[in-house]
Amino acid sequence: MTAKPDLIRDEGYKWGFYDEEEALFKANKGLTPEIINTISDIKEEPQWMREFRLRALEIFRQKQDPPWGTPQLKEIDFENIHYYVKATDRDERSWEDVPDYIRDTFDKLGIPEAEKKYLAGVGAQYDSEVVYHNIREDLAKQGVIFLGTDQALKEHEDVFKEHFGTIVPPADNRYAALNSAAWSGGSFIYVPKGVKVEIPLQAYFRINAKDMGQFERTLIIADEGSQVHYVEGCTAPTYSSDSLHSAVVEIIVKKGARVRYSTIQNWSNNVYNLVTKRAVAYQDAVMEWVDGNLGSKLTMKYPSVYLMEPGAHGEILSLAFAGKGQHQDAGGKIVHAASNTTSTIVSKSLSKDGGRTSYRGLLKVYDGCEGVRSTVRCDALLLDETSRSDTYPTMEIDAPDVHIQHEAYVSKLSEDQLFYLTSRGLTEDTAAKMIVNGFVEPIVKELPMEYAVELNRLIELQMEGAIG
Amino acid sequence: MPLLEIRNLHAKVAETGAEILRGVDLTVSEGEVHAIMGPNGSGKSTLSQVIAGNEAYEVTGGDILFRGKSILDAEPEERAREGLFLAFQYPVEIPGVSNTYFLKAALNAVRKHRGEEELDAVDFLALVREKTKILHLNESLLSRAVNEGFSGGEKKRNEIFQMAVLDPKLAVLDETDSGLDIDALRTVAEGVNALLSPEMGLLLITHYQRLLNYIKPQFVHVLMDGRIVRSGGPDLAEELEATGYDSIVPAVAGS
Ligand SMILES: Nc1ncnc2c1ncn2[C@@H]1O[C@H](COP(=O)(O)OP(=O)(O)O)[C@@H](O)[C@H]1O
Ligand SMILES: [Mg+2]
Numbered sequence: 001m002t003a004k005p006d007l008i009r010d011e012g013y014k015w016g017f018y019d020e021e022e023a024l025f026k027a028n029k030g031l032t033p034e035i036i037n038t039i040s041d042i043k044e045e046p047q048w049m050r051e052f053r054l055r056a057l058e059i060f061r062q063k064q065d066p067p068w069g070t071p072q073l074k075e076i077d078f079e080n081i082h083y084y085v086k087a088t089d090r091d092e093r094s095w096e097d098v099p100d101y102i103r104d105t106f107d108k109l110g111i112p113e114a115e116k117k118y119l120a121g122v123g124a125q126y127d128s129e130v131v132y133h134n135i136r137e138d139l140a141k142q143g144v145i146f147l148g149t150d151q152a153l154k155e156h157e158d159v160f161k162e163h164f165g166t167i168v169p170p171a172d173n174r175y176a177a178l179n180s181a182a183w184s185g186g187s188f189i190y191v192p193k194g195v196k197v198e199i200p201l202q203a204y205f206r207i208n209a210k211d212m213g214q215f216e217r218t219l220i221i222a223d224e225g226s227q228v229h230y231v232e233g234c235t236a237p238t239y240s241s242d243s244l245h246s247a248v249v250e251i252i253v254k255k256g257a258r259v260r261y262s263t264i265q266n267w268s269n270n271v272y273n274l275v276t277k278r279a280v281a282y283q284d285a286v287m288e289w290v291d292g293n294l295g296s297k298l299t300m301k302y303p304s305v306y307l308m309e310p311g312a313h314g315e316i317l318s319l320a321f322a323g324k325g326q327h328q329d330a331g332g333k334i335v336h337a338a339s340n341t342t343s344t345i346v347s348k349s350l351s352k353d354g355g356r357t358s359y360r361g362l363l364k365v366y367d368g369c370e371g372v373r374s375t376v377r378c379d380a381l382l383l384d385e386t387s388r389s390d391t392y393p394t395m396e397i398d399a400p401d402v403h404i405q406h407e408a409y410v411s412k413l414s415e416d417q418l419f420y421l422t423s424r425g426l427t428e429d430t431a432a433k434m435i436v437n438g439f440v441e442p443i444v445k446e447l448p449m450e451y452a453v454e455l456n457r458l459i460e461l462q463m464e465g466a467i468g
Numbered sequence: 469m470p471l472l473e474i475r476n477l478h479a480k481v482a483e484t485g486a487e488i489l490r491g492v493d494l495t496v497s498e499g500e501v502h503a504i505m506g507p508n509g510s511g512k513s514t515l516s517q518v519i520a521g522n523e524a525y526e527v528t529g530g531d532i533l534f535r536g537k538s539i540l541d542a543e544p545e546e547r548a549r550e551g552l553f554l555a556f557q558y559p560v561e562i563p564g565v566s567n568t569y570f571l572k573a574a575l576n577a578v579r580k581h582r583g584e585e586e587l588d589a590v591d592f593l594a595l596v597r598e599k600t601k602i603l604h605l606n607e608s609l610l611s612r613a614v615n616e617g618f619s620g621g622e623k624k625r626n627e628i629f630q631m632a633v634l635d636p637k638l639a640v641l642d643e644t645d646s647g648l649d650i651d652a653l654r655t656v657a658e659g660v661n662a663l664l665s666p667e668m669g670l671l672l673i674t675h676y677q678r679l680l681n682y683i684k685p686q687f688v689h690v691l692m693d694g695r696i697v698r699s700g701g702p703d704l705a706e707e708l709e710a711t712g713y714d715s716i717v718p719a720v721a722g723s
Contacts, residue, residue, distance in 0.1 A: 414560075415523075415524065416560050417560050417561075417562055419520075419522050419523070419524075419544060419560075420556065420559070420560035420562070421562065421570070421574075422521075422543065422544040422545045422548070423520045423521070423522075423544045423545075423547075423548055423554055424545075424548055424570075424571075424574035424630065424634065425545050425548035425549050425574045425575075425577040425578040425581070425634070426545055426573060426574055426577055427543075427545050427577075428543075428545075430573065430577075434562070434565050434570065434573070435562060435565070437564065437565065438562055438563050438564030438565035438613065439563065439564055440564070441563075441564030441565075442564065
C-alpha cells in the first residue's frame with residue numbers, strides 16, 4: 001500500500017485529481033550519471049544520445065540560474081525530484097491499448113473526444129513517457145510524421161540526429177542543460193515539402209506522480225512550403241510539494257513553410273514551469289507562437305524566433321494570468337538575422353490576488369540587416385490593488401534601417417468600464433469577466449474555436465471571486 | 469404615477485469630497501418628457517450618474533425614488549433591471565467585447581429580472597435588426613467592439629440603440645445631441661420619439677435648445693450650481709435660447 005500523497009484541495013482547479021497506480025518504474029530521487037545511464041538503458045538509445053545526455057548533465061552542474069531568475073528558483077530542491085517515472089511500457093496507437101487508469105485520466109481531460117471531433121492527430125504523455133500517439137491516416141500517407149520523440153529516435157534516427165539539439169544546444173541555459181540530460185517524451189513532427197496539415201495536431205502532457213520532473217523534448221521540422229499547427233495542453237494534480245516541468249522545444253521552419261505552436265499551460269500551482277522554446281525561420285517562412293500561461297507556480301518562458309533569411313516573419317502572442325501565489329515570467333524573443341524580416345510581439349497579462357506577471361522580451365536586429373520591421377505591444381491589466389506587473393523589454397538594434405514600434409501599458413480594471421456595463425444590467429462580476437475577455441480577445445481569437453472556448457473558460461475560472 | 473422622484477438630493481465626489489449637487493428636487497411621471505438645461509459644470513452629468521448609481525459620487529442627503537421605492541442602496545445593475553436607462557454623455561469603450569454580445573447579455577439580464585424568457589441568438593438578431601433600422605444605425609457597428617473607434621456621433625447613436633433594445637421605463641439622455649450633426653440629430657430624435665410611450669418617462673439633459681426642437685418636453689428645468697433654479701414649460705427653453713444662462717444668474721444670487 002502506498003501512502004496517500006499530500007494532495008491539496010484546490011476548489012478552483014478541476015484537474016487536480018491523481019491516479020493511485022504504482023508506476024512501472026520510478027528512478028530514485030536526484031540526478032546522477034547512473035540515473036542517466038539507467039534512463040538511456042531503458043530507452044535502448046544509441047550511444048551518441050547517451051553521451052549527449054551525460055555531457056548535458058555536466059553542463060547542468062556547472063551552470064547557474066539566469067541572473068534575472070526570481071529568488072523563487074532557489075526553492076527548487078533538485079535532490080527531491082524523480083527524474084524519470086515510467087507508468088507504462090508502450091507508446092500505443094489505439095486508446096484501447098492504453099492502460100485503463102491512464103485512459104481514464106485522458107478521458108476526464110477530454111482528449112480522445114477532442115481527437116475524434118477536431119484534431120488531425122494526438123499525442124499523450126503521462127509522467128515521463130508518451131503513452132499514445134496517433135495521426136490521421138491520410139496525413140500519414142502524405143508522409144507526415146507525428147511520433148513520441150523517443151519513438152522518432154528509434155524510427156527516424158538520421159533526420160532526428162541532424163536537427164536534435166541544434167536549435168537549443170544543451171549549454172543554452174541551465175534548464176535546457178537539465179532537459180538535455182534527462183529528456184523523455186515529447187513530440188516529433190516532420191511535415192514533408194508542400195504538405196499542409198489544415199487542422200491541428202495536439203499533444204497533452206500530464207504529470208501524475210508526486211515530486212516528479214517532466215522533461216519532454218519536442219522537435220518540429222516543417223519542410224519547404226509546408227504548414228502545420230501544433231497545440232499543447234497540460235495539467236497535474238495539486239500536491240503540497242513542488243513538481244518541475246522543464247521542456248525544450250526546437251522548431252525548424254524551412255523556406256516558405258508556416259508553423260503555429262499554441263500552448264494552453266494549465267499546470268497546478270505547485271509546478272515550476274521552466275521551458276526553452278525556440279524556432280528558426282528561413283526564407284519567407286512564418287513562425288507563430290501563441291503562448292497561454294494560466295497555471296503553474298512559477299513560469300519562465302520566452303518563446304523565440306530567429307529570422308534567418310529574407311522574408312521570414314515571426315509572431316509571438318503571449319497571454320499570462322497570475323493568480324494567488326503565481327508568478328508568470330513570460331514574453332518572447334525575436335532575432336532579426338536577415339534583411340526584410342518582420343515580427344510582431346503582442347503580450348497580454350492579467351494579475352489578481354497578489355499574483356505577479358512579468359513581460360520579458362528581447363528584440364534584436366543584427367548589423368547589416370535592412371528593411372526590418374517590428375511591432376511590440378505589451379498590455380498588463382491589474383485586477384486588484386495587491387497584484388503586480390513588470391515589463392522588461394530589451395532592444396539590441398545594431399542596424400540603422402529598421403522600423404520599430406514599441407508600446408507598453410499597465411492599467412487597472414477600469415471603474416468607468418465597470419460602471420458602464422453594470423448600468424446596462426450586468427453584475428459587476430459579469431462585467432469584469434467581459435472586460436477581461438475583451439482584453440485577451442486579440443490573442444484568443446487566434447486560436448481555433450474549441451481552444452478559444454477552453455481558454456476563455458479557464459480565464460473565467462481564474463476570475464471567479466476576483467471581484468468584490 | 470411618478471416614475472422618478474428626486475428629493476433634496478445632495479451629492480459629492482467620493483474621492484475629493486467636492487459637493488456638486490446641493491439640493492435637487494425633480495419629479496418625472498409616466499408619459500412625461502422633462503428637459504434639464506444648464507451651463508457647463510452645473511452638475512447635469514453628475515445628476516445623471518448619481519441617478520444611475522455611479523459610486524464615484526456619494527449621496528450625502530435627500531433621496532431618489534424610482535417607481536415609489538428608494539434606489540439609493542441599489543446597485544447600478546438593479547436600477548437598470550428595474551427599468552432605468554442612462555445614455556452617457558461620454559460612452560465608454562470596451563475593447564474586444566462585441567457590441568451585440570454585450571447587449572444580448574444585458575438584455576437577457578434585464579428580461580430575466582422581469583420574468584421574461586431569455587432571447588436566443590435568432591430572436592435577438594431579429595430584434596436588433598428592427599431597432600437598427602429605426603435608428604439608421606450602420607449594421608457594421610454591431611459586430612465591432614463596444615464603442616471602440618466609433619465616431620462621436622456613432623457613440624451617441626449606439627447609446628440610443630441600446631436604449632431601444634433594453635426598453636426602459638425611464639431614460640436619462642445626457643447631452644445625446646452634442647457631437648451629432650443636424651441630420652444625425654434628426655434621426656436620433658425620431659428614434660427616441662418612436663420609443664416614447666404613455667408609460668415611459670424621459671429626462672433630456674442638454675446644454676443647447678437645439679434638441680428640444682425635435683423632442684418636445686412638457687417641462688423644462690434649469691440646473692445651476694447643483695440646484696434647479698427655475699422650472700417652466702417649453703417656453704423657458706426658448707427664453708434661455710434668447711437670453712442665455714447669464715440672465716438667470718442674478719436671480720439666483722439675489723434670492
Ligand atoms: N468625478 C469627478 N471628479 C471631480 N470633479 C468632478 C467629477 N465629476 C464632476 N466633477 C465636477 O463637478 C462639476 C459638475 O460637473 P458635471 O456634472 O459634469 O457638469 P455638467 O454635466 O453640467 O457639465 C464640475 O465642476 C466638474 O469638474
Ligand atoms: Mg455633462
